[in-house]
Amino acid sequence: MDLVAILSLLVSSTIVYSTPLIFTSLGGVYSENSGITNIGLEGIMTMGAFSSIMFNLTFASSLGKITPWIGLIVGGIVGLIFSLLHAVATINFHADHVISGTVLNLMAPPLAVFLVKAIYDKGQTENISQSFGYFNFPGLADIPVIGQILFQNTFAPAWVAIIVTIILWWILYKTRFGLRLRSCGENPQAADTVGVNVYGMRYVGVLTSGLLGGIGGAVFAEAISGNFSISTIVGQGFMALAAMIFGKWNPLGAMLASLFFGFAQSISIIGNQLPLFNHIPSVYMQIAPYAITIIILVLFFGKSVAPAADGQNYIKSK
Amino acid sequence: MLKVTPRIKKFLVLTISILAGFLVGAVIMLIWSYNPFEAYSSMFSSALGNMNGIGETIREATPLIFTAIGFAVASSAGFFNIGLPGQAQAGWLTSIWIVLANPNMPKFLLLPLATIAGAVAGAFVAGIAGWLRAQFGTNEVITTIMLNYIVLYSCQYLMQQVMPGGLRIDTDTTKTISQNGSLKISWLTSMFGESRINAGIFLALVAVVAYWYLMKKTTIGFEIRSVGANPYAGRYAGMSTKKNIVLSMLLSGGFAGLGGVVQGLGTYQNYFNQTTSLDIGWDGLSVALLGGGTAIGILLAAILFSILKIGGLGMQTIAGIPYEIVSIVIAAIIFFVAIQYVIGLLFKTKPQTVVDEN
Numbered sequence: 322m323d324l325v326a327i328l329s330l331l332v333s334s335t336i337v338y339s340t341p342l343i344f345t346s347l348g349g350v351y352s353e354n355s356g357i358t359n360i361g362l363e364g365i366m367t368m369g370a371f372s373s374i375m376f377n378l379t380f381a382s383s384l385g386k387i388t389p390w391i392g393l394i395v396g397g398i399v400g401l402i403f404s405l406l407h408a409v410a411t412i413n414f415h416a417d418h419v420i421s422g423t424v425l426n427l428m429a430p431p432l433a434v435f436l437v438k439a440i441y442d443k444g445q446t447e448n449i450s451q452s453f454g455y456f457n458f459p460g461l462a463d464i465p466v467i468g469q470i471l472f473q474n475t476f477a478p479a480w481v482a483i484i485v486t487i488i489l490w491w492i493l494y495k496t497r498f499g500l501r502l503r504s505c506g507e508n509p510q511a512a513d514t515v516g517v518n519v520y521g522m523r524y525v526g527v528l529t530s531g532l533l534g535g536i537g538g539a540v541f542a543e544a545i546s547g548n549f550s551i552s553t554i555v556g557q558g559f560m561a562l563a564a565m566i567f568g569k570w571n572p573l574g575a576m577l578a579s580l581f582f583g584f585a586q587s588i589s590i591i592g593n594q595l596p597l598f599n600h601i602p603s604v605y606m607q608i609a610p611y612a613i614t615i616i617i618l619v620l621f622f623g624k625s626v627a628p629a630a631d632g633q634n635y636i637k638s639k
Numbered sequence: 640m641l642k643v644t645p646r647i648k649k650f651l652v653l654t655i656s657i658l659a660g661f662l663v664g665a666v667i668m669l670i671w672s673y674n675p676f677e678a679y680s681s682m683f684s685s686a687l688g689n690m691n692g693i694g695e696t697i698r699e700a701t702p703l704i705f706t707a708i709g710f711a712v713a714s715s716a717g718f719f720n721i722g723l724p725g726q727a728q729a730g731w732l733t734s735i736w737i738v739l740a741n742p743n744m745p746k747f748l749l750l751p752l753a754t755i756a757g758a759v760a761g762a763f764v765a766g767i768a769g770w771l772r773a774q775f776g777t778n779e780v781i782t783t784i785m786l787n788y789i790v791l792y793s794c795q796y797l798m799q800q801v802m803p804g805g806l807r808i809d810t811d812t813t814k815t816i817s818q819n820g821s822l823k824i825s826w827l828t829s830m831f832g833e834s835r836i837n838a839g840i841f842l843a844l845v846a847v848v849a850y851w852y853l854m855k856k857t858t859i860g861f862e863i864r865s866v867g868a869n870p871y872a873g874r875y876a877g878m879s880t881k882k883n884i885v886l887s888m889l890l891s892g893g894f895a896g897l898g899g900v901v902q903g904l905g906t907y908q909n910y911f912n913q914t915t916s917l918d919i920g921w922d923g924l925s926v927a928l929l930g931g932g933t934a935i936g937i938l939l940a941a942i943l944f945s946i947l948k949i950g951g952l953g954m955q956t957i958a959g960i961p962y963e964i965v966s967i968v969i970a971a972i973i974f975f976v977a978i979q980y981v982i983g984l985l986f987k988t989k990p991q992t993v994v995d996e997n
């Protein structure tokens with residue numbers, strides 16, 4: 322295997338594994354910047370994964386190639402609806418954010434598996450027939466070497482994720498709306514005093530995390546697992562949560578952290594195909610992503626500080 | 640609107656939350672045309688209707704009491720210990736290994752040794768996260784999530800590659816432990832219809848009392864709670880934040896490790912390869928949240944949780960209703976407990992004591 326082939330294998334598997342994390346961690350960034358801690362990302366991803374697979378299985382024959390893309394939207398919408406539970410509980414009903422988020426994580430897998438059993442009469446679904454396929458960047462794919470590594474046969478949802486990251490970063494830090502959203506996470510009393518609708522902003526934050534978490538779960542299900550079962554989403558939501566904290570609650574940071582996790586994960590998965598790496602005992606390859614994360618965090622980042630009012634209920638006084 | 644004292648209000652709100660959770664399950668069953676009465680009656684009759692069922696329910700609750708206390712200790716110090724599965728797993732493998740490696744040691748030495756070693760293993764795993772937090776301010780949510788995976792794969796490696804082959808049946812399962820290291824008590828087993836109930840429940844009850852005493856009656860507990868409530872105030876009063884961070888995580892991991900010990904030396908009598916994070920860790924988190932972090936709350940929540948889990952198995956075989964309903968009911972109950980503010984609006988508290996629930 323020559324170097325270019327190795328690099329392009331590594332790059333393509335990195336971005337496939339990163340994409341679900343990017344979407345989901347971006348959702349977390351929005352929720353927590355509005356002041357609502359969201360550890361329910363795992364549950365939201367599960368609902369997104371389940372609904373996109375069901376949609377894909379049902380409509381693949383009539384919709385054809387566009388099916389997985391609509392599946393993403395369906396996953397996002399279902400995730401959004403599911404996250405309403407968290408929004409209502411934390412924003413209106415004064416629930417503890419951690420407990421409410423845990424409810425999402427507890428609720429989603431049994432609900433999804435129950436529905437699978439009720440609809441398909443078995444514990445897991447069939448494999449989907451329509452997947453994302455590969456995408457060549459027009460123009461850029463023709464650049465020698467770099468084009469071959471980065472832009473040929475790439476995973477299109479990854480590019481969508483990167484574009485979404487930039488847009489969300491711009492909204493959060495460069496627009497009036499973003500400032501207001503962040504002010505609700507830093508100091509809701511002050512935001513309310515100057516006329517910001519704290520409850521409204523927090524709804525936007527949580528529902529964005531529902532939409533993006535659902536899309537993240539849908540990407541994972543449609544691109545990586547190919548079907549839905551109880552073991553489809555096991556820990557990816559927590560990895561996204563970690564990516565969000567690693568990225569210091571910033572969209573760009575969350576994306577970079579997700580890419581790092583995706584890279585580390587793909588090294589451990591395709592490591593046996595790579596020269597040099599194939600002599601390392603597999604246990605080190607399996608542990609490496611997680612150990613390296615801790616080490617990097619300790620060495621270079623130190624304290625990561627959440628938005629000041631993250632996780633605190635804001636109860637508007639009458 | 641009813642006028643009640645705060646204590647009765649708390650009780651009523653909790654009862655309504657539990658009933659509402661069952662109602663959610665019933666509605667979902669009705670939508671998919673299952674019979675909720677049949678479901679719930681088969682659930683309760685199989686969890687509590689015979690001695691074997693009761694024994695299994697108690698057995699199910701045993702490790703959850705430990706992991707829930709583990710979560711609650713860290714939680715009162717202001718930490719979110721999401722690493723319970725890894726800490727419990729470390730305790731499980733350690734205790735089994737020690738018992739298997741010392742087949743001739745007398746029981747009065749071996750059992751305490753294995754139990755304590757399991758607790759130490761759990762404490763060690765959690766201690767890493769605590770130490771990093773105290774020393775470098777590293778976020779414990781990330782480190783404990785990462786440690787779960789590290790422990791998961793390390794245990795796989797240790798068991799399959801490092802453990803002497805003579806202690807294993809095959810690559811995925813160890814031998815069954817000898818009587819010398821087992822928490823099984825024959826009269827208890829036969830009393831509860833040959834179920835897997837074991838002495839772990841007595842340890843768990845001791846742990847509940849110890850947890851209550853530690854948090855409410857000792858200086859250590861007071862400092863942990865103070866630092867959790869307000870680290871600045873704690874430091875101003877001369878408490879070491881760093882020391883309390885590490886201490887609370889060590890205690891938390893120790894309890895979680897014991898959860899793994901009773902699972903190993905009590906329930907399964909061996910260790911077998913795990914491919915995902917241990918359930919008792921995640922369930923312990925739910926039990927702690929459901930029990931509101933208090934000693935008695937954790938005990939009752941663990942029992943309720945186990946009735947549902949064990950009863951759910953019976954419901955699936957007797958009434959043919961998917962087991963998942965049980966987990967949905969549990970999640971719904973916790974949801975209603977979380978929004979108790981709203982349920983509390985149904986009742987007026989008597990004016991003499993003003994208690995703000997939040």
